[in-house]
Amino acid sequence: MPTATFLPGYRKAVVPSGTTILDAARAAGLPMNVVCGGQGKCGKCLVFIKDGTVSFDTEDCRRFFSNNEIASGACLACRATIVGDVRVEVPAESLIQEQKILVEIPGMKEVPLKPAVWKYEVHLTPPSLDDTTPDLARLLEGIEGQEGPPPNRIYAPLEVLRYLPQVLRRSGWHVTGTVALVPGGYRLLNVDEGDTTGRLYGAAVDLGTTTVVAYIRSLTDGRVLATASNYNRQISCGEDILSRVNFARKSGLSRLQQLAAESINESLKSASDAGGIDLEEIFEVVIAGNTVMTHLLLGIDPSYMIAEPYIPVVRRMLSTAAGRIGIAAHRNAGVYTFPAVSNFIGGDIIADILASGMADRDEVSLMVDIGTNFEAVLGNRDWMLSCAGAAGPALEGGEVLFGMRANPGAIERVRVDAGTLTPSYSTINGIRPRGICGSGLIDLIAELIRACVIDRTGQINLEIDNPRIRRGPYHPEFVVAWKKETSIGKDIVITENDIRNLIMSKAAIHGACMTLLDAAGLTPRDIGRIYFSGAFGNYLNKENAITIGLIPEVPLERVENIGNGAIAGANIALVNRERRKALDGIALRITYIELNTEPSFMDRYTSSCFLPHTDLALFPHVQQMLEACRARQG
Structure with missing residues (x-):
């Protein structure tokens, strides 16, 4: 071969x-x-x-x-x-490159530290002929004396019992017991010699289709000790979800489970090395991923999710021991996966909701998570509606001539001088540009609208006499960066075809948001807050997102970027057991709307295939801007 x-x-x-x-x-x-x-x-x-x-x-x-x-x-x-x-x-x-990670998660400082795992240092009285209390009972009574749970509520696994007598006697009866709150009671995870109470760690993980992000936190004070990310090794079995499910159906499930665990372990190892932490001292791992990713990680067959009637095996929150699925933590560490709503609204979206806090408020909020696929959730503490769909790859740089992911050299911010049409831009890591990522593309389209370079259909005005506006080999185009400025030796441009692809992507998202509002009997005026989630959403200019019609127009102060909501939600569930306990309840409150069978969606999508929309009354501030643009053109 x-x-x-x-x-x-x-x-x-x-x-x-x-x-x-x-x-x-x-x-x-x-x-x-x-x-x-x-x-x-x-x-x-x-x-x-x-x-x-x-x-x-x-x-x-x-x-x-x-x-x-x-x-x-x-x-x-x-x-x-x-x-x-x-x-x-x-x-x-x-090559896929490591994504930027925000170490400080918005809102985390307001989350009380209430972990579900504790360490108890105990000094025990050795047994004697007058005190023949068994070793386990002696230890558990000592833990209760340190304000731990009562002995009859703590389960001790067989493997802990096997080494317990040696540890107690080697240590001179001075040990530290690690106890976790689990469904149905408490579990004795580990017994160390001496005092190890200062070394109690947990990990929060975002198991994405493309990338994996991990945070390691101290569960004694809540501090982030290290972060890391890498690509999901399952890519070797298929780029997208559907191809991986098909791979699993062809006797590939165990391989995909192994690759998911290896991907998480790579991030955990990188983070633990950076933080000087022993992986064996990680006693909890909370993982947020979409429904298919969660099934694959746990080795559960996802095949029936892609065949009628499209049913997953499980939607509730699950827990297992790290050693059972090959996660690089203490083998008895609890691994918790977020619950799901449907095949398309998975644990990552529940994590978004937890991070936004929308499930705790009376006001109606709209949360949008954007990638090649998008998810949207509308509601409050009493009710929620959700939907999901394909936005296409344009917003992640796909099907755009010089589009790229948010890697070093990607143009991520753009301004265009309305008089000279000269762009000013910034790139990731400040190096010479190689292309344009999603946030830069949205900025660019909004700026070209404001400068009257493109019309509401995305057509470039070739009558404008400016060297940046020209007929390209296949389509009219606007030059964002001349080749002498770039690191790729060619002009970086955006073409009419690129703009059309971006309009179709944004139309799918806006159409879905309006469909949810229709189903709830509400209008954009009823939205109290809009949240952008996902790594893409964190760097999105919210004014420009409204200008192009990506989301409904609301006052800018009502729009908030929550960054990678999946990892933020996983961090919250890691440090606060009460928030974790609420996750199943959040999932049960959400009603899923299938856009493919919703009659109003296609009408809403078609109406959104303009900049910003066919009905400018829905975007009054953008309408004023367009009128000013026409006035400048005479």
Whole structure:
């Protein structure tokens, strides 16, 4: 079989002839950046064939790469198949890179520290002929004396009983017992020699489809001690949820479970190393993930979620021991997964709701989590409606010529001078631009509307005499950065086709929000607060989001970015057992609306396929801006 060697790291994979370079790269452990799932639509999996035998259609490449790049061996990894031994250069921008992590989570300071696991230091009286109390009873009585739970409420696992007598006697009867509150009572997790009360840690994890984020916290004072992120290794079995479920159906469930655990462990190991923490002293792990990710992590068959009538195995909050699913913590540590509402409203969204606090308020709130797929929840402490749909990859940089994920070199903020049309921008890590990420794309479209460069359909006004406005090879385009400014040696532009893709993405989200309002008998004026969640939402300019019609127009002070709500909610559930206990109740209050069967959704979507909307009365401030724009044009 052919060998594929990937540069510059010289990683190798031996694969059957006919394997795509993308699949070979995954087999070699390279996390390729494939926003479209390997369908040849996003152009993000650029590689250069240095030597060897591959087969691909050059015309596929001309949509994304220049003639000079093609002459240098450029091709799409997802479309090129390996025929013989090959050497492939993989540019840094073609790999998924570590995302930015916010160490301080908004609102966490207001969350009381009430963990569900404690350590009790005890000095016990040794047994004697006059006191023949068994070792376990002696220990549990000592724990009760330190304001711990009563002995008859604490369960001791067999493995703890097996080493208990040796630990008690080696330590001179000075030990620390670790006890956790579990469904039905308490569990003795561990017994250490001496005083280890200062070393009690927990982990909060966001198990995403693409990336995994982990926080390690002290459960004695609540401090964040370290964070880390990495890509989800399940990508090697499929880029998206559907492909992974299909992989599981083909006897791949155990492999996907192993990869999920390995992905979490990689983040936990990185964070523990950074914080100088022993993984064995992590006694709780709280994990937020979508419904499929949770099933795969626990090794539960997700197959029936993609076949009628689309039923998951379980929706409630689950707990298990870390050792049972291979999580790198103390083997008796409790691993808790968030509950779900449906196949499409999973534990990550329940975590968003917990982080926003919307389930505790009387006012009506709207929460929107945006990615390639989106989820929206409308409601308050008494009721909630939810829906989910496909936004398409445009808002994450896919199907946009120079779009990219929020990696170093991505333009994340843009302003355009209305007079000269000169953009000013900032990039992630402050380096020369390589492309534009989702927040930058929303800024750019809003700025082009304000500068009268594009109309409400997204069409570029070619009558404006400015070198930045030109006819591109396929579509009219606006130059955001000249090639001399960039790190990729070419102009970074946004085309009319890019704008159309972005309009369709934002229309799906706005249409869904309006459908929820219709179902509740409400209007945008009834929304007390709007929350953006997700890594994307954290860097979104809320005024620009309203300007393009991504969300309903409300006063700006009512719009709040809560960042990665999944990891924020997981942190809250980790440090506060009362908030964790409320999760199942939150999930049960949520009614799911299937947009595909909701008659009003398509009408709402179609009406939203304009900037910002066909009905400008829904966006009075944007309407004023557009009138001022027309006045400037005469």
